[in-house]
Amino acid sequence: MFILPEEVTLIEVGPRDGLQNESKHVQEKDKIAFIHALQEAGITEMELTSFVSPKWVPQMADAAHIVKKTKKVGKQIVLAPNEKGANLALEAGARSIAVFVGVSNSFNKNNINRTTDESIEALKPVILKLKEQGIYVRACISTAFYCPFEGKINPDSVVELCLRFIEMGIDELSVADTVGRANPRESFELFKKLIDELPNVLLTAHFHDTRKMALANIFAAMQAGIDRFDSSAGGLGGCPFSPGATGNVATEDVAHMMDSLNIHTGISVKKVCEAVAVIAPHVSHPIDTGMYRLFLNAQL
Template sequence: MFILPKNVKIIEVGPRDGLQNEKRLVEEKEKLNFIHALQDAGIDEMELTSFVSPKWVPQMADAKNIVANSKRIGRQFVLAPNEKGAELAIEAKANSIAVFVGVSNSFNQKNINRTTEESMNALEPVIAKLKNEGIFIRGCISTAFYCPYEGKINKEDVIDLCRRFVTMGVDELSIADTIGMANPLESYELFKLLQVEFADEVLLTAHFHDTRKMALANIFAALQAGIDRFDTSAGGLGGCPFAPGATGNIATEDVVNMLDSMGIETGIDVEKVCEAVEMIAPYVSQPIETGMYRLYKNRGC
């Protein structure tokens, strides 16, 4: 008989991962309203924004103001893809910074025009600098299960990349099913291996996309493997321009509802999450149709 955790930490990624590639430009005021509503729902770990070139990602041009005007509750992550991004994040007084790399060379080159090895070499001095600044560092690992260009990813390659991140001194590893192809057995097997090797050294977080509607099942499998931290996105917002066919992240409201129904505490109010989704819905280009949000619109959560 497996033992499930009594408490789970939800890391909300909607304001960054959910909106970064949104076709419509969402105004700073609306982003902040969204962020504050999610915080009021009980979410105290969140990806706020990304310090990337506004030339390439205009949606994140307001990153400095987003950090300055968000409530300082728990860990509020910003993504810094390179040394320049990290410098800007430090200047903005971000207290937690995420860096990322893909296990797949092909995906990494499509994403940031570098191989995985080149990315890790470039990140090493960045992580060292962040550690010297006393900043919490989150290492995000993309394409941990499948790559849209290379197919199935070898578990040992994922573990090797995790080892390198741990050696560099990151505080957390977020392992992503970037294109939503993983099945529950694959989820359990990989996260069990990661839990055995790294649970005493770093926080382990699972990040699932819902392309094939298996994200909730994958989360349940990861729970059985001992994982108690999950990235989710309110409204299921998000996707990846370098992963053809990949849809949004698993919806925060659906994950919290599942955990609540299983007696697992998150400290998050589902109805308030749905209220936050309703606030951002008019400003995104695709209709939001997650399970709990549909219920909320029809008769409330």
């Protein structure tokens, strides 16, 4: 017998994680139109942008403008990888900030030229300062299942890294299958372990759809007790520091699956597809998710 939640929260990551690796420059006005269309679809938690070096992620150079110009609806999260990014985010008016560290040392070295331990130690004073100011802090745990350089990750290492963040007082952990290699058994086992060993912690699952396993992995995570999932409208995304990783699981497809299971999300699948139609002309590749295809064919 399936054990499923009555309600699920989808955290939209398209404007940030979805566009960060986009090779075609997306103009600020088009990003804002995309964000507002997603809000109209009923999305109340969203990653808007990143305060990162425009040298490394030029797509996010307009981060401050995005924060200032978007309508304030629900929880608006921005990524800040270090103290400089956090300070810029605060100056722009951000009240919810995400930080990230990979479980894998190799991933961290390729991403920010630091080991996992070095990354955590560098973030500790940043997180403590943010919490002193009453800022909501979301910690993104990359490569929780597989690393593109090291292969399979030990689940105990994931728990250990999560515990270090919890000790700093973070509000949420987003645990990611960055490479998109996890299978449903691994999804269930890791999230069951995290729930058992980290009680009373807000946990979110983040799946990439590299091998078309994301929806199955989400279903397995729900069986383990997870009711929060990152997703990206149009399946946009891909990690610039993870070779071979493709887009995130599509918001419209996840929302449709939840609808079909009678699980409440508060999100309109049709309006998410309308938001995808807003951004589709401005990205470098065709968008071909299941529900968006039906929308374009007037079958939704």
